[in-house]
Amino acid sequence: MKLKKLAHLIALIGVASPVLAQQVQQEAPIARVEITGSSIKRVAKEGALPVQVITFDTLQKQGITSAEQLMATISANGTGADNPTSGNNVFGPDADRVSGGASFASLRGLGPNSTLVLINGRRAPTHGKSGKAVDLNSIPMAAIARIEILKDGASAIYGTDAIGGVMNIILKTDYQGAEASAYTNITEAGGGNIHRGSLIVGHGDLNTDGFNVMATASYTKNEKLESRQRDFANGFQPARGLSPDTTGTPFANQLTGANTALGTGFKVPGSTNTYLQANPLSFQGKCDTVQGMSQYQTELWKDVTSPLRSTYSCAYDYGGDYVMQSPSEQANLLLRGTYKLAPDHKMFVEAIGSRSQVVSILTPAQISTSLTANGVNSAYPVGGPYYQDLSSFISTFDRTKPIIYKWRANPAGNRTQENTTESARLLVGFEGTVKDWDYKFGLSKAQSTSHMELLDGYVYTVPFFKLLGTGIVNPWSVDGSQTQAAMDAIEATKYRGAFQTGKTTLTQVDGTVSGELFQLPAGKLAMAAGFDFRRESYLYTQDVAAEPILLSPGNANLPKATRDVKALFAEFIVPVTKDLELQLAVRRDDYSVIGATTNPKVAFRYQPTNWLLLRGSANKGFLAPSFTQLYSGSLDGELSSGVIDTVGCAAHPGDVRFCAPERFGFKSGGNQNLKPETSKQGTLGIVVEPFKGFSASLDWWAINMRDRILNRSASIVLQNPVALSGNIIRNADGTVDYVQAGWINTSGAKTRGIDLGLRGDGKFGDGFKWNATLDGTWTDSYKFAEIPGQPYKEYVGEFFTRDLYLRWKHSATFSVSRGDWNVLVSNNFASGYKDQLPNGGKGTPPAGFDPDVSSYTRFGLATTYKGFKNTSITFGIQNLFDRDPPFTAHNVDDVVGAGWDPRVADPRGRAYTLNLTYKFF
Template sequence: MLKKLNLVTAGIQVALVAGAVSSSVAVANEQTEAKSVERIQVTGSRIKRVNLTSPTPVTVIGGVELENQGITNVNDLLAEMPQASVGLSPENTTSYIYASGLNTTDLRGLGSERTLVLVNGRRFVPGSVGDTAVDLNNIPTSIIERVEIATGGAAAVYGADAVAGVVNIITKKSFDGVEVDISTVKPEQNGGEDYSFSITGGQELDKLSFITSLNYTKNESYAKLDRDFYRNSMRSIANPSDTGSKDGIPGNIVLNGQTALARYSEKGDFFAIAPGADKTRDVYLNNHFAFQEDGSLQPFNYGLGLIPDPNSAISDLAAGRYFHDEYNKGDGVFTQGSKSYFRTPLERVIASAYGTYELNDEHALTFDATWSKTDSTTESGPTFFAYKIYRDNAFVSDEMGNIMDSVEYKDKDGNLVKGIDSVTLYQANSNLWGDRNYEQEREVFRSSIGAEGIINDDWSYSAYFQFGRVEQDTTWTGEVLEQNLLNAVNSAVIDGQTVCVDRDSKGKIIGQIAGCVPFNPMGATSATAEQMGYISTVATRFARHDQAVFAATVDGILFELPAGYVSAAFTAEHRREVAEKTPSENMEKGLIFGNSSLPMHGEIEVDELSMELSVPLLVDEFLALDLTFEGAYRYMDYSVTGGDDAWKLALNWGITEELRLRVNRSKSVRAPSLGDLFAPSSTQYSSGRADICRADSIKKLSDDYKYKQNIIRNCQADGLPEGWMPSSEWLAGGSLEGSIVGNTELKNEVSNDLTVGLIYTPEFIEGLDFTVDYWSFEIDGAIQYFGRTDIIKYCYESESIDNLFCKNLVRGENGDIEHFYQRPINSAQIVKKGYDLESAYRFDAMSGEVALKLAATYIQKDTQNSTGRADDLRSFTGLTDDSPRWKGRFTAVYSQDESVYALTVNYRHSTVDDKDWTIEANNFNEVSSYTTVDFMYKSYVLEDLQLRLGVSNLFDKEPPRTPATFDSGEFYDVNGRRFSVGMKYNF
């Protein structure tokens, strides 16, 4: 190894056996052992130091802790850390069509896009095209030496996106020998098995040292109905006993033990109801018919009966929802959970290599390469449709025609009319087109080459170039060409031939559709090859994201002060990212059911310069064992968003041998992703014709409404005269067309961060330490998306029409809204504050060593404001959705000779679903606390053979029983108790 370039001391390695420890505390315990190393680099700084003290809290997780928990994906452990939240995972991407199977981390619950993930201090290519979050599936756990988590803004040191902090994954750089590891996990209930295999090898030669690794992991999916607690399902229903908003009776109540089925029968169903009829439950119930396999009709089978609803007037959708069990399934298709999964199946292969070649005692070349391939599949229910079937349709049977003809009603003039012209046929048939599957294949390649060395006794350097690429192939099967299906169903008999016909807005036949193949869906269980060729299809999308980085750093000693050496680091970095998306023609033209995508091309370049400084102010003074000032500044020049900067000011004060204070104040930034900037325009529709500038809308506003005068003034400033009303044609229109599109005018988000911490290491108890840190984030200009209703509202309620919202509305010459744009804008404010508490204690007992560690996070404040207006401030503190007051993690490790016993306890505090809850709303607002316990035993049964046995979720803890959480795999363990077996053999 190069002189003075050792990155890890023996003391750190000892500390890591106990698992995660605060780096500042580790120094106090291991200071004497660390004297052999002169300068050490830690996450949160590019300055190599004479010890590990840092004003930024750094939690270190050793590779041994991954092994102690049987972890095969580092994100599984990060998700349990109190400082972090679940980003994306196979448990919460089961319904995502582009993010299926991704594993991302989320520090402080501020979003994965505000957490910077590094590998060996360098950026890694994003996991999804156009995004910034790193997919941790691509990092092999078998060669992870440690994971360092630096919480707090670190953009001044590492660049944009390090708002909540940095997760720096440090890999082994060399290895001597061969190691094989095999493990499997088997849940107590069906499905959800894990299989893992890795082989790691390397050699340490005179000048060359290297490590290579091949990892294979397979995570089986498991359906919601595979778990017993889900089969005893629960849901929220309207309370039939509720009489009003002030009766003290819950409006919604919990219904246990019943699974619900929706309409959309497999062979088709319809309501034969007169136009203008009262939409009551009885009307729907008595006029609902379902097709049988032979094409005949029967009254729709509602299984165990309709879901209770106190409203006499309901929608046809509500009229089709009913309860069922295994023996009374009824005619519906979409049962609760029947096509739903708790975890997306995931299969991945990773090959990686790292190496160092020493040119001489002072200079070395470094290289690394990683290739990974992940496959995941998300399954959804079959394509479901509502077809309009006219009375003269070629496939209307005599029985169906008689039902339609028997409906009587009076028209608007009071005349009796017999027969209806059309009905709506609902159908979802997996036997026709199959279930819809979304198959994701991601392939990642990343490689770098670099040089590092010593300039002189005081200065060193490092430089590297790296290139990364992720390619994402998505395939949708079980899809149909929507218009072709509608054409095929809309058939009639003309000149004795069944043909597809075209109709005008009143249903009158005006022509035939060439090339169309007629199809009768009513009672259908299959389709001919010709019909399949016309209707069914496969859709694809190929996407690619390239990342190229060049960076160079010099660090060393500027000069000496009475208190010590003034150290500095200077870095120059250039980065270029390019994202492209190419959908198949049927996707691009929006021809398939439910999905569309346009081509995208976006690129960005950024040049960065940074400086970091460490100045010792005092040493060996009264109440000042040491006092060091630290500062950092980074300037970033983005090709799209322009110039910006980030900075850090910090103090590190060793008050006594036992007590240390650290303070860190910083400004961090998050740059918009390529997706935020360049997302292609895609059409979407917003129902209704609401416009706040309409005279009748303004008239309904009370005089004391805070923003009424702003609305009147801004509407007139937008060219709409007093008393203005939209045209009758506009009012009579249906859904309003709009676009979801990127925004190249976005600016960087800005975060002001503060961390104040105390470290206490009592001398009278050897091996014990305490750490408490207060932290605060205030993010301005956070990127936010708004729908049409909010765009109109905030446009005209603002002080003037010169605002970000009005730019997303397009009015015609007569004032009618012609189009709207859902562009991301820098409008939101996020404030999050809290405390981190950590304590570790290591002692000898029973001829072995015990290492205890407790880590907890308390959320003091979690607010978001989407617009910056006081009225739009929302508090999320203590809410179920990722903001519990307390999260904690306790580990106990007992080591004796070649055996290790590890116990882990994870705790999540009780929460509420709604902070403004009253009994009038429901009877299920409170969510209980949640605790799980894991155990692992490992031992070397032979000199080179280690066996592992473990149990996760030892007490088979189910998610809390509320309608919102009983099946939530995002924050709770839905896999249940599971057993793991592993083996590691060293050659």
């Protein structure tokens, strides 16, 4: 935007919108601090934007020790798959398959890329493998002083990737003394326990000694929680519309095919239908005699095109075999030294390091054998020791021919990955005041490196399929046992060892000056100006080739890519009248490989009386494509048969080249032609304090985005041949050469809602004090289109395979204290939504099927006692009433969780917490 137009925009909004304010502090002057949302130091209770503050004391009393638990308590955060539990599943083409057990913030549900995470106001490195956002597991939780969440776009203040908001994690500084803390969290039902120990030491008073040095260290261990340890995690509840669609069973189902024992199909007496799979246990009604298996529920899964698939098959509840909490360990270290250079000047050096190790455990691989796949005949041979003869059930069964089958390869073991992420940041900073002008300057270097090792369950495809073709392995073992010779042969086909590595780096130089320029009739004009120069890099490599390894989570290599970002910004606080104040800001970011963008922001507060405040903001945003979206390497693949070229077939009816092609090839990967995502957003709010000790805030917010970047599969491209015609590459004769899948710019998104904040405190009785808080978010609308040109669709309250957009979420606390005692009651609530129908709405729900997933609410109770010398003890109960997650009938192939949804609920159940803190001096 040209500067003249920018000035006109700021002036217009400023004059037309005198409706923003934050309560003005009326007491004597106190120390100024920098508030998230502004670079100008001011009195702490001032500020024009809605900022939620979460203190360390609140986190400790609620027993929150992990990033996943923290984000579940923030109502403005999205309800999505950006946590280790959900991230283990596929979740469609937009999923981040290399997140490696990371946890991300996603304010307003716009995705981790659109939320800026800061540590003490400065950027942290993005996750080593994913490269898309800061892994919150890398934050030293024990060193947190408070967390400030800006629920408004802040591209003009902090940078272009702050469209959804800013999460500023403020760490402890200038600590004196020594303090040790031990914490344990034990579930009542067993499994999923959490333990943490931390130590903080510091020496030196900055004012009297002229220096301070401090260090914190913490270690957290999360134990494994398996689905089989919770009764509600059950994927076979057909009376409620839930049953597995997976026929890759531990006791294999036979498949049909030319020149196989079942031929191209079979019939049963009394029926004219042709069936495609068979299992002797199904014919006998004994599927459930094998653990995890059940009779395939045809009514739930049949549709018009395939009404009888798998009728005589068994199904496998692999969702009920899922690991709901991966075993993990996190270690964090913070070192900080501050030196007073002069009365108003100081220098500090800060080093932050973390190491996170997460073991992701997935169910064994599902495989389908064939007569010719990958150049290998993996069919079970005639005359093999375990040959399964179905002629007593199927008269056309040809025992002279081999068997092909679908099998859950349990003898190969669970697919197990170990993800180790090491992050570090070194910062040298200077802060001070010169003639009433504040300055700060910093030079930092940060990096995050993530490694994945495959520990078990991954086999080389060709050797493994050759082994199956020998008949040594028994795919029809009722108890899953194999001979030692078979187990040794399977072991010989496995790959164990280093698999992939990712690394991000960030080098940054930044500086800001702020102060008061001159006196205006209504007060002094304050301003801040600064710069932010940084170099970002990312690389992703496969330590071994992924293609030969069956179902390995490999991506194409991305050689090291680097870009420079140069930013200049300015901010003004303009007192228009005694009651009206404007915040005007503008920032220009110049990306070396994308281009430059200028983003303005206007915010204002208006306080006509001492009990009423009106506030609002308007701003623009710009989100550059990530390294992965731009540069990830190209992967070649093939679509299965049955996919047609709808455009070509319409033009050439009956031509098999268009209407019945054998296969379609496709390519996927990065797209260097991507445009940035852009946004416009605004807020309008009111704060009232009708009497001392109580305040309420109500803030309306709206965000419009354009050119969203999504990952589209080859199937989606072919289903939208007009809108995505450029992604279907044709030969000279019009036939499809290949389909270009991967990252594209789609249409936009529009979301609106209201944030509610309630605060109260007071005294009663003989020395009792009480405090109450509530932070809630009402999402009125969340609409977007997945394909350019398509109409926007409403998703609030509807099932979706990536994120859920819930109507209402809140987090509330109520505490009472007297003397050395404190009691805290907490509540978290998430509203219900429409459930996924069987087979995406194509199946037949059972009678009485409930199409709604109920709401989910949890209460917590914690008691703290500080009566012992230098000691604080907190005992708590999480999920006080032992509320199970609400039932959902969604397909576990779309969203992980058999009968429950980890995007909404905590599977651990009632848990008891104990935190002991001791101050040595």
